[in-house]
Amino acid sequence: MRISTSQFYETSSANYQRNFSNVVKTGQQASDNIRVRTAADDPVGAARLLQLQQQSNLIDQYDGNITNVRNSLGTSESTLNGITNILARVKELTISAGSGGYTDADRKADAQELTQLEEQLYSLMNSRDENGKYLFSGSRGDTPPYVRNADGTYTYQGDQSTLSLQVGDMLTMASNESGYSVFEQALNTSRSQTKLTSPLVDDGRVSLSNGQVSGSTQYNDRFRGGEPYTITFTSSTQFKITDAANNDVTLEATGEGKFDPSKPGGVTFRGVEMALDINLSDADKPNADALIAGHTFSLGSKPDEVSGSRSPGNTSSSQITGASISDSTAYNNAFPGGGAVIKFTSASAYEVYAQPMGPDARPVATGTLTGTPATKAKIAGVDFDFSAPPAAGDQFSVKVDNHQTQNILDTISEFRKALELPVDKDLASRQKYQGALQSAIGNLESGANKVAEAISSIGARGAALDVQADTNESLKMANTKTQSSIRDADPAEVLTRLSLQQTMLQASQLAFTKISSLSLFNRL
Structure with a gap:
């Protein structure tokens, strides 16, 4: 078979370039230990590496989101802890204000401190995060959650939503607390009211306070279905309760309708507690039954x-x-x-x-x-x-x-106003004040419980974030290991291949030199 000179040179040059390219490529692998640089190196491996890199980028984003959620929850938790401390002090003042030795001056002094605590609480509930967004406005971060109305009450302006971030493939986490769930859903214990219907003019002998809800389930299941109720005193030691259908339900009340007028006490009926006071002068006591009998009160939930x-x-x-x-x-x-x-x-x-x-x-x-x-x-x-x-x-x-719930700002505001009113010389005012006191104690407890629930929820989310962060770290390590197994070269195999390719390159150089020296003129 004849081989032309041009064909010989072309073939030898192609072999030399191929061998040289292989040596350079393998030498580069030996220096940086990377096997797959382009899709041409390993199409299947390159596609897999692209998927793994996308997963790695997602994990990095999840880690960033975890950091953002942690920071936001930390700010919310610190603020709620401050609110808890204020509520604890308010509760101390409220309980002490119920002391029998307190005078109007003492109560006014407490009202002044409550004013300052109310302002601090108002400020904390309108707190912002490091980005200038309101913490408790839900998804309306640019809107202050609470505003003070002209009548001294407070209105929530946020919404019920929360802002959630993806922290894992199958997990999103709320990064904030909605003021609606933390402050607006505290149960109002003062949801019922009593009204004297007979005699038409209050003689001051019988006082029955507005009720405090002590059992929400019983109140919702039993009380609401039979209202309005009529409480009729039949003597100075007994009363009768009838529901809206005139059914006698007295047996469901404490003492089954019997009480001791000489002792402070109350009436508990279907989840509602009412304070009962019988006020008789010495001249009234001989005819106590006749004077108390006929006193009638209506009892029902407060209308909207x-x-x-x-x-x-x-x-x-x-x-x-x-x-x-x-x-x-x-x-x-x-x-x-x-x-x-x-x-x-x-x-x-x-x-x-x-x-x-x-x-x-x-x-x-x-x-x-x-x-x-x-x-x-x-x-x-x-x-x-x-x-x-x-x-x-x-x-x-x-x-x-609708009196079902009441935010803690309104609770404090209402009790502060009650403290400012003189009650020392007016029995009716003092009885009204006692009702405001009991309402404040119950609603403060309810409000503090909702704040505590929010803090617990933040703690639970923090624990879940720790678990998810560990999971993400494990996934990232597995991802890195898998990428390395596909992309990185085997050093021993690379060095062996490099030695072989260098030998082949030298052989091709030697062959080219030998063959190129052959000529017919050498035979003549």
Whole structure:
């Protein structure tokens, strides 16, 4: 077979370049121990390495999210611990204010300290994180969670949502606490009320306080189904309770309707505790049974209360001067349970939005003011009175209090107001104050429990983050090991292959030199 000179040179050059390329490539592997640099080196391995790198990037993102969640939860926990300390001090003042030796001056001194504690609590509940976002506004981080209304009450402006971050392939974690769940869901123990119905003029001989809910399950299951109740005193030592259907349910009360008028005591009925005081002068005692018999009280849950306040940005000075439920059926069926916003599109036309009102909110009702001048509105069974016709663009916030829950700011505010009122020389005022005292003690305990639940929830999430961080670290180590097994070269195998390829390169060089020296002229 004949081989041309050009074919010989081309073949020899190709062999030499191939061998040289293999030596360079293997030499590079020997220096950095990397086997797969491009997809051409190992298509299947390169695809697998790409998947593993994507997983590694996700794990890095999860680790960053874990750090962010930890920082946010740490800030929330510190703030809630501060709130817990304030509530503990408020509870101390509340209990001490119930001492029989306290005077009006002592109670006013406590009210002054409560004012400062209320301001501190208000500030903490409106705390921000390191990014300037409000901690307890839910997903509305730019909105202060609480505002103080003109009447001294407080309104929650955040929402019920939480901000969650992915910390694992199958795990997301809430990074904040919603003020709605921490502060707005504290059970209100003062959900029932009593009212003297006979005699028409209170003679001061029988006092029955508004009830404190001591057993929510019994209250919801038993009490609510039979209200309103009638409590009738048949003598100075007995009473009878009948439900709305006139069924005698006295046996469900403590003492089965019997009491000792000479001892301080109370009545517990279907999860509601009421303080009972019998006040008889020495002249009354011989005829105690006749004087006490016939005293009758109604007992039931407090009805919902609706109140409204103007927006600070309103152009007019119009205020909501009255809000009352006139149609219970329409109110229960249609009025927004979380409150409403009344927005005026003109001096008389208005739109009603459910709270919280988002940017995409749609009106749930529309209407026009009536009366001369036009200052009255009827919205879903609730009658509103305005002090003057509003201007176009004016907004009014409407709050619904169903007495099921009460935030701790309102609890402290209400008790502070009770402390400021003189009660030393007025028996009726003192009895009213005792009711406010019991309500404050119960609601503070309920509020502190919700804060404690939030702190426990943060602790549980912190523990879950620790577990997930360990899991992520294990996954990252396994990922790194798997990538190394695919990408990295075997040093022994690389060195052996490098030696062989160097020998082949030398052989190709020698062969080229020998063959290129052959010529017909050498034979002549």
